[in-house]
Amino acid sequence: MTSYFVNIGIFSSAALLLVATISKSMLIMFIALILAVITQTLYRKKYPRKNKSFRELLDERSEKR
Known part of the structure; x- marks a missing residue:
């Protein structure tokens, strides 16, 4: 429902x-x-930013493998 309001607001x-x-x-x-x-x-x-450091991104990538 919120996405409709966001799209209507942007348009x-x-x-x-x-x-x-x-x-x-x-x-x-x-x-x-x-x-x-x-x-x-x-x-x-509704969708907060998820700021991650480069180190956190590398750690997540290595955990997936």
Whole structure:
């Protein structure tokens, strides 16, 4: 269900940004950028980044073999 909201948020913010660029409307551009930030925040809450060091990646790779 969250993936639908993320996809709709990304699509609508991109469409609003395109419309704002064509019509040169700063208000629509601000709304598009705020929607993009909110969508990214929701996405990162659902799928947090998994930062790993190069050493951890090598250790995982050697454990799989």
